[in-house]
Amino acid sequence: MYTRVLKHPHLAVWCVAYVTARLPVAMAPLGLVFYTKSATGSFAWGALVAGAQTTGEALGAPYFGSRFDRRSNASELRLTLLVSIALLSAMTAPAAHAPLVLAGLAALYGAVSSGIPGALRAALVSAVPEDLRAAALGLETVLNQSVWAVGPLIASWLSSAAPVGIILTMAASSLVPVTCARRLPRRAPHRAAGPGDDARRPRRVSFLVRALMLPLGIGVASNFVISVAEVGAPARLTELNVEAGFAGVLLAGFAVGSVLGGFLYGYVKPPVRAAQRCYVLLAALSAALLPAAVPGPTWQLVCAFCAAGLISGPLFTARNHALQNTADERDWGVAFSALYSASSLGYGLAGVATALLLGPLGAGYTLLLALCATMLVAAIAALKGRGSRTTVSAREPDVGRVL
Template sequence: MVASTPNPTYRDVLRRDGSIAWYTAMTLVRTPVATAPLALVFLGHSTESFSAGGVLAAAHAIGEAAGAPVMGRRFDKKPFLGQLRLALAVEAVAFAGIAVLAGHVPFLILALLALTAGGVAAGVPGGMRAQLSGTTPEPLRPAALSLESALNQAVWASGPVLASLLSTQVSPRIALLVMTIASAAPLAFAARIPHTRTGGQGGGAAPASTLTVVRLAWPTVVLATASMFLVGAMDVVLPPRLEETGHPLALTGVVTGAFALASIVAGLAYGRRSWPGTTAAQTLVLLPAMTAALAVSAATGQLWGIFGAFLLGGLFYSPLMIIRNLGLQHRLPQNVWATGFSLLYAAGGLGYGAAALLTAALIQATTPTVTIVICTAVTTLIGVIAGLGERRR
C-alpha cells in the first residue's frame, strides 16, 4: 500500500532559503500601493483641495495601469535584481519628491511625480510573483501563492488605515515619507530574495511578445478584470447603500474590514490542501458564488445581512485570486510569467476604475440597490465568458 503524500504546509514554504526575505520584501512593496490613494488625497487637501488630491490619486492609478505591462515585460527580459532596484529607487525618489515639493511647485509636477511612482513600480509585484513561482517547487506553489494572497489582503486592509492615521494625526507629508521608506527598504536585502536571472528561466528562446501573451492568457486576464470590477463597484456603492438603509457611514470600514479578514482566512484555507476540479471549473463555481453573496446586500436592509454578504463574498474572493495566478502559470511559458502577472495587475486596475466610474453614474441615475444588482449581473456575465474560454482552451 502506497502512503499518500502529505499536503504542503506554510511552514514548508517559509523554511525554504530566502522565503522570509521574499515575503518581507513583498509586504514592503505592496505598502506604498495600498496607502497611496488616501495619502495622496489627504496631501492634496492639505495643500490645495480634496479634488486636487483625487487627481494625484488618479494619476498614480493611471501610471500603474499603463506601466504594468511595460515594466512587467522588462522583468522577463532583463536581470531581475537590476530591474527591482531601479524601480524601487525611482518610486522612492518620486514619493519623497511629492512630500517635499507639495505646495512649493506647480501642481502638474506633483501629478507627474505621482504618475511616475505608479508607473515605474507597476511591474514589481508581477516580477516578484514570477520569481516566487519560478523558484518554488510545483507541489509548494499553491501554498506559497495562498500565503502571498493572504499577505496582500492584510496589506490592503491595513494600508488605508495607516494612511488615514498618519495623515490626520501627524501630517500627509509624513505618510508620503513612510511610503518612501517602504519603497526603499527592500534595496537593503534585494540580493537575498530567491531569484533566477530574469523572471523566466534565464536562457533559451526570447520571451513572446506582449500581444502573444494576451492571446494566450485572455480568459485569465478577463477574469481578473471581472473580479476587480465587482470589488470596485462594491467599494463605491457600500456607503450610499448604508445611508439608504439608515445605517451610520462609519460602519463602511467595519464591513470592508470583514471582507478583507474573510479573504485572508479563505486564502490560507485554500492553500492548505488540494481541491477538486480544474482552475477553470473552480472559477465557474466561485465567481458566481461571490457575486450572489454580494448581491444579498441589495436584498436586505438589515445590517447583519449586509455584513454577512460581504463576509461571505470575501470567503470566495481570495481563492479566486489564487486560482487566477495558478491558471496563468499553466497557460504561459515561464519566461513570460512576469509579463502575464503584470497584465493581471493592469487588468484588475482597469476593472476597478471602470467599476468606480459606472457605479458613480448608476447611483446618480437609479438607487444603490439597483446599482448592486446591475454590477453583480455584469460581473457574472463577464466571469462566465472568461471561465468558459479558459475551460475550452
C-alpha cells in the same frame, strides 16, 4: 503546507520584501487623497491624483513587468524601487504642490512601480516546487490582503498627524526591499536582449495579452465587482439609514474574510483545474454580495461582505494559479504584471460606472447591475475556457525566437 513553503531558502526574506513593497501601494489610494487635500485644499484634486496613480499602474504594468523577464531581478528591483522613491520624494517638494504636477508624479510613480508585484510573484512561484505553488500563491494572497487591510488605516492615521508622513512612510517602506534584493529568490533572465529584440518585443507582449485573455478577464471582472461594492458602500448604507462611516467595518470584514479564505485555500487541493475554479468562484463572489444589494438589516450587509471576502481570497489565488499555468515560465513577470494592469483597469471601470449610475439608479441597483454583469462574464468565460489546457508556448511553438 505553508511551513514547507517558508522553509525554502530565501522565502522569509521574500515575505519581508513583499510586505514592504506592497505597503506603499495599499496606502496610495487613500494616502494620495489626504496628502493632495493638505497641499491643495481640495478632495476633488485628491481623487484626481489617486486616479492618476492607478491609471499609471494600468498602463505601465505590461512594459515594466516585462523588464524583469529580460534582466536580473535583483538589479531591476533595486533600480525600480529607487526611481519610485525619487518620485515620491519629489512629491514632498513645495514646487510640486500644484495639482497637475502631483498628478503627473503620481502617474509616473504608479507606472514605474507597477512591475514590482508581478516580479515578486513570479520569483515566488519559480522558487518553489510545482506541488507547492498553490500554497505559495495562497501565502501571497494572505500577505497581500493583510497589507491592504493595514495600509489605509496607516494612511488615515498619518493624515491627521502629519500628511507629509504618508509620502515619507511610502518611501521608507520602499527602501526595505532595496536592502535585501540580493537575498531574494533568484530568477535569471531567459535571454539577453539582442539588437532586433526591441522591435519584436511589443509583438510578444501583445501575443501574451491575447493568449491570457481569460485569466486577465477574470482579473478585470473580479476587481470590478469588488470595487463597485467598496465604493458604493457608504451610499448603500445611507440608503438603509445607517451611518456612512460604518463602511469601514464592512471593508474590514471583507479584508479579514479574504485573509482567512486565502489561508485556508492553501491547504485545499480541488479536483478541478485552476481556470475552472476561477469561473465558479467569480460567480460565487457575485452571489455572496447579492444580499448587500437588496433591502435588509445591517447584519445582512456585514455577512455579505465577510462571505465575499472569504471567497475573494481563494479567487485571487486561483486566478494567479491559472495565469501561472497558462504562461510559459520565462514570461511570468510580464504575465503577472499584465494581470496587475487588468486588476487596475477593473478598479478604474468600477469608479466610472459607479459615478455614472449612482445618481439615476441608487447604490442598491448599481451593485445589483454589477453583480449580474459579473455573473454573465463568469458564464461566458467558463464556456470560452473549455478545452483550453495548453500553455502559451505550446500554442505558438516558435515564439521563443521573439524574446
